[in-house]
Amino acid sequence: MELPPGIVYIISNIPRLLLPPALVYCGIKLWDFGFAATLPKWLYVPLYVLSLPLALTCSVFYADWRDKRQAAFHGAVLAPRVTSRWPGGLDTLATNLQNFRNGYMGDMLEQQCKEHGQTVNIRILFENRIFTTEPEYIKAILATKFASFDKGPIFWDQVNSLLGTGVFNSDADIWKFHRSMTRPFFSRDRISHFDIFEKHAEDAIGQLKARLREGYPVDFQDMISRFTLDSATEFLFGKDVCSLSAGLVYPPSSPLSKNVAFENHPANVFAHAFIEAQIATSYRGRFGKPWRLVEFWSDRVKKHMDVCYKFIDPILKEALAKKKALKEAGLISDQNQKDREVVEGETLLDHLVNYTEDLTVIRDEILNIMIAGRDTTAGTLTFVVYMLSQHPDVLHRLREEILSKVGSSRRPTLEDMRDMKYLRAVINETLRLYPAVPFNVRTSTAPTVWPGIKGSKPIYIPPNTRTPYSVFLLHRRKDLWGPDAEQFDPDRFLDERLNKYLTPNPFIFVPFNAGPRICLGQQFAYNEVSFFLIRLLQTFSSVSLAEDVQTLPPAEWAKASGRKAVEKVIIKGHLTMYAHEGVWVRMGEASHTESV
Known part of the structure; x- marks a missing residue:
């Protein structure tokens, strides 16, 4: 018990x-x-x-x-501390929680950075948190002083219910083991085979087209999450979980939205529980070490993960049973399986069961990779389509490039995608304004000194100090990206601004992290996002936000400055970024005779 x-x-x-x-x-x-x-x-x-x-x-x-x-x-100074009115920074914690529930992402932290500088000590419940949006310090955390920073015991304790011992929740030798084990599955040969993408994109776009023809808008976020879930599970397991087979959601105003069979579809139950587990994990991160006092009688993450395990464990047990049968037949042995190379057609699950028969270890690793492979890509595609709905000129130019390179029906190749400079610029500009992982954290393992910047003194980081950082706020800094930093403009990745801002300071753009822990699936994500967008815009020529259905931000946001004033969706984040209650769109089908 x-x-x-x-x-x-x-x-x-x-x-x-x-x-x-x-x-x-x-x-x-x-x-x-x-x-x-x-x-x-x-x-x-x-x-x-x-x-x-x-x-x-x-x-x-x-x-x-x-x-x-x-x-x-050490000839340094401490990071300036945010003052608080209440003992232990309880007022700061209350503001943080309020912003997490109802505010615009990063509002509180952005204000503190404006008042105290881009690196500040935010003390909550007597725990120092050295928060930064400074590229030089993010570079130190991720690369130049990598050995001095780990995920750390507090992070591990907070997310263990969700991530277990997987690659995103491990340090040192355990992390190196997980990293080396998963690396072969993101080789160029594997991520450039587009059969999986094509199969599920055809299904998703077909359902999208049918629902739009019925006269209903579509929650693109929900649809694309099903596409990425089916694609990820087929890539990981060798067979998908058929979440698209449940169908697409109807708008809340439609009587068809109340569908018990739809809500009870196993893939929907899994997806809902998985999201709720991530939200609960993110919430407890606000409290630091004492998070258990907030969840005093029950682990809120575990109850959702138990639902997820009921869905995923039969798949894993089937793989273990298959291995056991082969062993009993004398066709394989544990030793020769561990020592051999990954073979063609082998899935990550196949590979994992050759290393261990521990269901928990296998499950943890699979779920870690699933978050990376499903949620981040779905979020990026969601916000690309959201931006296209707000910028028809960008949509028109992007379609021109697609039609000129691959036409209105041909399946794109890896070489096609490499030639599509504007497509990559659109994706990068979306990742700049809406990075998949907007906030992250490390913990110092030893006393560390961050270098002085622009004549300021170096900053001393004590050991065992949490150092959260935000690429979301980093990517929107006008002093790093120019006066138009908060505007959506893909050309900044193509014109003179590229050489003026990004080329001399590459750490101002880190949507996939950097250094030894850089995302292994970076190219996989670019390929999947590019492939789906090409197929989508071969089929549809216009995108508009269904504001009659869309959950819009509070009216007072329009009085704010920057992107907050122009947002038409409520952006939120757990481990990854998403749109609250979806992104509802209408799309116009392209003409069959259309050409460039």
């Missing part, structure tokens, strides 16, 4: 909770012995109670003093 999370947290902190009262007890005894006088009994309880906040206060002041000394010793 598992103990409730809150009880686990209290038990793990019993030594820290008991030490201050124990010292008070010893102090009372020493007082009695040294002064031959007994303190009044009524004073005992207040002393015991006050010993806890007093010990916390002393530890916080000591840590501040120690860090300032170490910073001076």
Whole structure:
């Protein structure tokens, strides 16, 4: 029987909770012995109670003093701290939670950066978090000082219910093992075979066309998530989970939207639980170490993951049973399976069962790769189509390139995609404004000094300090991208702005991370997004946002500045970015006789 999370947290902190009262007890005894006088009994309880906040206060002041000394010793300074009105930064936490639920992504952090600089210490519940949007410091975290930063124990503890021991939740040798194990499945030969993309794109676009002909708009985010889920599971398992077979959702206003069979479709149940698990994981990240006190009696992530396991475990058990049968028949042995190379046609699941028969290890790795392969690509395609709905001139130019390179019906090749410079620019500009992973975090493993920038002093990072960073805010900085940084303009990746901003400072654009942990599936993602967009725009010539159905942002957002003022969807993020309640669109079919 598992103990409730809150009880686990209290038990793990019993030594820290008991030490201050124990010292008070010893102090009372020493007082009695040294002064031959007994303190009044009524004073005992207040002393015991006050010993806890007093010990916390002393530890916080000591840590501040120690860090300032170490910073001076290294010829550096500490990151400026965001001031808070309430003890422990409770007001900052409350604002953070409010922004997470109802605000525009990154609003609070952007304001703090404007007031204090692009690197700030945001202390929440007495825990320092050195937040940065500075490319030089993100470069240090991801590349130049990579050995000094890990995902860290706090991150592991927060996301373990979701990611387990998979590649995105591991460090050091375990991470290297996972990385080397999955790398062969993202080789050029494997990611340039487009049969899987073609099969599921044809299904998705066919359903899209049929639903639009019925006169209904389509939630593109929901549809594309089904496409990427089916594509990812076929790539990983060798067979897809047929989420597209459930059909597309109807607008909430339609009586057809209330379909019990649709809601209970196994793939829909899995997808819903998987999203809820990620949202719950992201929410607990706001609280740091004490997140268990917020989920005192039950692990909110685990209850959703149990639903996911019911869906995915039969697939994994079938693969393990297949291996067991081959072993019993004497056709394979554990040793020769582990030592051999990956063979043609082998899936990641096939490969994993050759390494271990531990269902949990296999499941964790598969789900890690599924988040990377499904959610990030679906989010990117969603926001590309959202941008095309807002910029018909970009859509027209992109279609011209597609039709001139591959025509109105031919299946694109890898070489075709490489020649489509504007297509890549559209994707990159979408990734700039709407990066798939908008926020990330590392933890320093040793004392580290970040270099001074533009005449400022270096910044000292104490050991065991969380260092969150945001490529979402980084990608929108006007001092790095120019005065039009918040505008959607794919040409910035083609014209003189490329050489002016990005070429001399490549770490201002890191949608796939960088350094040793750079995304293995980067080219896979570009190929999948490019392939689907080509097929989509061969079929449709116009895209518009169905604002009569779309969940629009609050009216007061229009009074803000920057992109917040022009958004027509509510952007949110868990581990990855998504549009709240979907992106509902109408599309016009292209003429069969259309040519460039």
